[in-house]
Amino acid sequence: MNLPNKLTLMRVILVPFFVAAALIDFPYHYFVALAIFIIASVTDFFDGYLARKHNLVTNFGKFLDPLADKVLVVAALVCLHETLPAVVGAIPVIIIVSREFMVSGLRLVTAGEGVVVPADIWGKLKTAFTMVTIIATYTFSGIYAEQLSAASVGMNIVPTTKAMSVFMTVLIVFVWISTALTVVSGVRYLWQMRKHIDPTK
Secondary structure, three states: OOHHHHHHHHHHHHHHHHHHHHHOOOOOHHHHHHHHHHHHHHHHHHHHHHHHHOOOOOHHHHHHHHHHHHHHHHHHHHHHHHHOOOOOOHHHHHHHHHHHHHHHHHHHHHHOOOOOOOOOHHHHHHHHHHHHHHHHHHHHHHHHHHHHHHHHOOOOOOOOHHHHHHHHHHHHHHHHHHHHHHHHHHHHHHHHOHHHHOOOO
């Protein structure tokens, strides 16, 4: 197994550790989850870069790389919905996950016909904005949780309600922008590849 594939596999292996850190309550657990998510995201950059640079693109990598990306992002969104339902509601999670299933299915159909579904600017914007949203939300969760913990043990560190309210509002806006970009990119994929899923054929 070459290095890019090892990095991709490592991203998959990191997912359960990320989920555990996100959901199990221990000191600084949100920051631990955030660190794991960032490390996994960095491997996403390097596996593709190294595979292209050194001509190490394999069928295994083509299969596992997008799957690893989707599993990581879906896990992050579901965990956020579990811990911060006021920020990440069920509807954005359902829309984003549905879009990922749709695009994955579309890729399978077109791959059988020898057609590659390219990632356009809207797909890249969706991915970038979703990553930023996830990182910002886990950062917010970590700061807020630690402030609450400190206040509860009398360390005189009380969360600034107004500031936290503003930050939460910004995060909600980010989530819905990510959702809107998800819908736009998904519709564009469907439109561009409509001839491959024409029900009349």
